[in-house]
Amino acid sequence: MVGSIAAIxxxxxxxxxxxxxxxxxxxxxxxxxxxPEAASKIQTAMIIAAALIEGAALFGVVxxxxxxxx
Amino acid sequence: MDCNRVFVSKVKxxxxxxxxxxxxxxxxxxxxxxxxxxxxxxxxxxxxSAHAASGEHGAEAGHGKEKFEPTKVIMEHIADxxxxxxxxxxxxxxxxxxxxxxxxxxxxxxxxxxxxxDYKGTYNTYRLVEDHVKVIGANGQVDEAxxxxxxxxxxxxxxxxxxxxxxxxxxxxxxGAYKKRVGKAPKGLQSLxxxxxxxxxxxxxxxxxxxxxNKFMPYLLTVxxxxxFNNLLGLVPIFPGGANVTGNIxxxxxxxxxxxxxxxxNGNKYYWKHILLPDVPFWLWPLMVVVEVIGIIxxxxxxxxxxxxxxxxxxxxxxxxxxxxxxxxxxxxxPVSVAFVLFMDVLELLVAFLQAFIxxxxxxxxxxxxxxxxx
Numbered sequence: 001m002v003g004s005i006a007a008i009x010x011x012x013x014x015x016x017x018x019x020x021x022x023x024x025x026x027x028x029x030x031x032x033x034x035x036p037e038a039a040s041k042i043q044t045a046m047i048i049a050a051a052l053i054e055g056a057a058l059f060g061v062v063x064x065x066x067x068x069x070x
Numbered sequence: 071m072d073c074n075r076v077f078v079s080k081v082k083x084x085x086x087x088x089x090x091x092x093x094x095x096x097x098x099x100x101x102x103x104x105x106x107x108x109x110x111x112x113x114x115x116x117x118x119s120a121h122a123a124s125g126e127h128g129a130e131a132g133h134g135k136e137k138f139e140p141t142k143v144i145m146e147h148i149a150d151x152x153x154x155x156x157x158x159x160x161x162x163x164x165x166x167x168x169x170x171x172x173x174x175x176x177x178x179x180x181x182x183x184x185x186x187x188d189y190k191g192t193y194n195t196y197r198l199v200e201d202h203v204k205v206i207g208a209n210g211q212v213d214e215a216x217x218x219x220x221x222x223x224x225x226x227x228x229x230x231x232x233x234x235x236x237x238x239x240x241x242x243x244x245x246g247a248y249k250k251r252v253g254k255a256p257k258g259l260q261s262l263x264x265x266x267x268x269x270x271x272x273x274x275x276x277x278x279x280x281x282x283x284n285k286f287m288p289y290l291l292t293v294x295x296x297x298x299f300n301n302l303l304g305l306v307p308i309f310p311g312g313a314n315v316t317g318n319i320x321x322x323x324x325x326x327x328x329x330x331x332x333x334x335x336n337g338n339k340y341y342w343k344h345i346l347l348p349d350v351p352f353w354l355w356p357l358m359v360v361v362e363v364i365g366i367i368x369x370x371x372x373x374x375x376x377x378x379x380x381x382x383x384x385x386x387x388x389x390x391x392x393x394x395x396x397x398x399x400x401x402x403x404x405p406v407s408v409a410f411v412l413f414m415d416v417l418e419l420l421v422a423f424l425q426a427f428i429x430x431x432x433x434x435x436x437x438x439x440x441x442x443x444x445x
Contacts, residue, residue: 062379
């Protein structure tokens with residue numbers, strides 16, 4: 001039972017990250033389409049933002065993984 | 071009419087293919103039992119789980135069928151270990167180094183016989199409990215009271231030494247080439263490494279740290295190449311690779327600690343003013359200081375968890391896909407799972423680079439925030 005709830009928690013965390021990274025990627029692509037010469041700068045900023053979002057999601061996944069043992 | 075004939079022949083062909091597929095799917099693992107044990111260790115992608123496979127076969131032959139537990143097998147593979155599993159039942163024993171209250175104790179982990187036997191050392195008797203060395207008291211039970219510090223060369227440490235050796239070979243030869251070929255175009259390994267070093271300097275250090283970047287280049291390059299080489303070695307399923315080094319929270323903790331120390335030692339007065347005396351209304355000050363001080367810790371903490379979770383997640387996904395073969399107990403699923411594993415491994419190549427890049431980039435960003443002059 002604990003295992004399934006932990007799995008649901010990990011899944012919920014991933015949903016959040018999916019929405020977040022989707023937004024970042026979509027907007028970055030829009031930005032690059034508008035201004036192709038700024039592509040490299042936008043890419044770097046995008047990767048930083050995606051990493052920060054991913055970090056938040058991974059906290060969720062790790063806590064879910066820890067909850068699995070408890 | 072012509073079209074119709076073509077259509078009919080296509081339907082016929084499809085039916086044959088479909089029948090063959092159904093027939094193939096219905097073949098159970100019993101038919102392949104002999105072939106299976108021969109195939110599994112050969113396939114390099116499957117090699118990582120060969121241990122699981124052989125373990126299962128052994129159980130089948132010995133005392134009935136043992137249930138395959140994917141979680142246990144996966145956790146065994148991503149966790150640190152006192153021996154380095156090579157293939158089948160063959161493992162490379164690694165030295166166990168213990169610091170006991172009585173003195174230092176060094177012996178080979180082969181004495182444990184895969185955790186089945188206790189080892190009587192000079193000072194205590196030891197037993198391997200879930201890959202941790204425990205002291206056994208006089209009554210034959212685990213004695214938790216005797217504290218033992220474990221400095222063993224475990225699988226992760228050995229894999230780290232391999233990575234360090236690779237890095238040393240690569241960079242000493244490249245550095246030698248730079249000394250010998252001053253002012254000439256790079257050649258061989260040099261031309262492979264130079265663009266990456268220039269990438270770290272021009273795309274990571276310079277834009278984020280500013281004109282003081284030179285001082286931090288050694289640390290950034292070390293971190294970048296250490297993480298990258300370890301990530302790549304972790305993706306190799308056969309012997310010198312396969313350890314989950316960067317997916318070990320202790321290692322990422324030490325790396326994040328390095329970043330924490332470097333950032334705070336190099337923080338200038340504007341950095342500390344921003345933390346201790348932020349430009350906020352006085353009633354907000356107590357709250358802001360707490361938030362900023364937590365910020366000092368939470369930034370490297372995020373670095374630590376990000377690297378750990380990304381690499382561990384990659385290993386878990388690969389091992390889960392391999393486990394599908396043993397969960398469904400049919401070889402027919404193997405092509406599907408190997409194809410997915412191949413796809414994931416290619417994706418992990420990207421992740422291996424990306425995580426090294428992100429760690430270095432964020433480190434550079436934090437250093438840049440700490441050394442930035444006031445404007």
